[in-house]
Amino acid sequence: MTETFNTNAEKYLYSRNHFRKVAQDEFLRFNEHMNDLVASVNELVSSMTLFTSGKSLTAIPNGLYLGDLMVSFCRSHFISTDLTLGGELIEAVTIIRKQMELLSRLNELRNGLDINKLLRRTPNLKHLKTNLNRLYSDYSEIAHSSSPQPLQLLEPVINF
Numbered sequence: 001m002t003e004t005f006n007t008n009a010e011k012y013l014y015s016r017n018h019f020r021k022v023a024q025d026e027f028l029r030f031n032e033h034m035n036d037l038v039a040s041v042n043e044l045v046s047s048m049t050l051f052t053s054g055k056s057l058t059a060i061p062n063g064l065y066l067g068d069l070m071v072s073f074c075r076s077h078f079i080s081t082d083l084t085l086g087g088e089l090i091e092a093v094t095i096i097r098k099q100m101e102l103l104s105r106l107n108e109l110r111n112g113l114d115i116n117k118l119l120r121r122t123p124n125l126k127h128l129k130t131n132l133n134r135l136y137s138d139y140s141e142i143a144h145s146s147s148p149q150p151l152q153l154l155e156p157v158i159n160f
Helices: 008-030 034-052 063-085 089-110 133-143
Strands: none
Touching (some): 008 063, 034 063, 063 089, 089 133
């Protein structure tokens, strides 16, 4: 290593960036169409968000809340994608778990449930349209560090 660092934090961040780049390259090389898939999903999410940007949602029941949920989903999508590509899987799963809850809340609202009964409550995953809820308990276990097994995904970032 020819780099010199003034602080341990600089050394850590340099190493983290290096290994994130390695993980991203390996992830995108895993499947020749991976780049296209990631780009397509990013385009879909950003297009949905930009479509509603600047529009008044006040005429829609719970429109302001729905708008906030949509913005949160978009932001979290790009963060979780970045974390996944960079090999930071525990952190990515934690955000993806949040996305599941957000989709559940959107469905609860779409199904006409009373917002006053939903606020300050965790969204009910039975409102997910797919079988994503089967992953939720595993993702919760990872998010809460309640088992040492998922922590084995971690590797020391500094290998210099």
